[in-house]
Amino acid sequence: MYDDTDPRSTLAATARPRPESGEAIAAPQYFDFRELSAGSGPSVEERTAVVRGQNVILIHTFARPGDQLDNGTLDNELAVVATAGSPAFDVVTVEGSTRVEGAGLVVVPPGSSHISVLGEGPLVRLVEAGETTWSGLAANAGSYEQHHPRVALLERWPTPPGGNRVRVYPLSKVADEPGRFGRIFRTRSFMVNFLPESNGPRDPKKLSPHTHDDFEQLSLAVQGEFFHHIRTPWLGDSTAWRDDDHVRIGSPSAAIIPPPTVHTSEAYGPGVNQLVDIFSPPRVDFSEKPGWVLNADDYPMP
Incomplete structure (x- = not known):
């Protein structure tokens, strides 16, 4: 699965057995957001694409200055994935406004909120699949009319000890650390891993095919080709x-x-390539590795 230089080679084996009920294995799905939405459309709705997994909805917007992204009134937290190309923005809740500049993860508490955009670039929001404001808007909603039986259903992890509030986790404050896999943050419902930028194609002789027993992976390409x-x-x-x-x-x-498909992703573009991996619920194996989850104190394990 992994060579000795890959930090994932030290992961403990999962404690959950792979479902062997004979249920069909779901098909992979691929979405190009430039095909699902108009990057230059006049309205926010035209510039927004919505797709979903079993437990998570991903909302991608080609944002412009002055856009007001209404999150609706949510039962649980929302996460904003800001990348190197994302604009600055304000997160507005009933408690006030929080300015966000630079790449990182932002967690927005339950309830009503919106995002006031200050520049131009992509913004990604994550909400639980059960949020009725968004569930019917997914381009692939029909793929999940029935539960995928091989995917574990979401059970929210514990409430943060400090209570619900806007939390900002900038990547600029995360130093490189040998032996750690990416830059991982979690919420009660999601785990987001900002993988390192790579320059040029990946060595095709050093790929890492592997499987997951009972969870989906959403692999978000934010730069380059794969x-x-x-x-x-x-x-x-x-x-x-x-x-x-x-x-x-x-x-x-x-x-x-x-x-339990066997999978690996291969950077192909000649310039900068970067993926962000998204899981729901958070991964236990990553969480058990000391120092891997960067906001573990805010979001404890069950």
């Missing part, structure tokens, strides 16, 4: 077998990778 290589294991029903995927896609885009 090949997503995904293999669906064979079950007894040969009519459901699939050819391997080798899907080339640019950014911004998202790949939804279902369990």
Whole structure:
């Protein structure tokens, strides 16, 4: 799965057995946000694309100065993924306004809120799949009319000890640390891993195919181009077998990778390439690694 230089090679084996009920394995899904929304459209709605996984909804907006992104009134937290290309913005709740500048993760408490955009660039919001304000808007809503039985359902992790409030986690305050995999933050419902920027194509002789037992991975491409290589294991029903995927896609885009497919992503672009991985619920194996989750004190494990 991983070579000795990959920090994931030290992960403990999962304690949850892989579901072997014979249920069909869901198909991977791929979304190019420049095809799902108009990057130059006049309205926020035209410049926004919504896709979902089993437990999480991803909202991608090509934001412009003066945009007011209404989050609705939510039952649980919302997370904002700000990348190197994202604009500055204000998070506005009933408690007041919080200015955000630079890449990082922002957690917005439950209730009503909106985002006031101060520049131009992409902004990504994450909400739980059960939020009715957003669930019907997903381009792939039909893929989840029935629960995917191989994906564990979301059970929220504990409430933050400091209570609900806007929390900002800037990447600029995170120093590189050998042996840590990416820059990982979690909320009660999500885990977001900002993987390092890479220059040029990945060495095709050093890929890392692996599987997940019972959770989806949303792989968000924020810079560059990637090949997503995904293999669906064979079950007894040969009519459901699939050819391997080798899907080339640019950014911004998202790949939804279902369990227990074998998968790896290969940076392909000649310039800067970067992925952000999203999981819901948060991963236990990553959380058990000391120092990997950068806001663990704010969001304790169950």
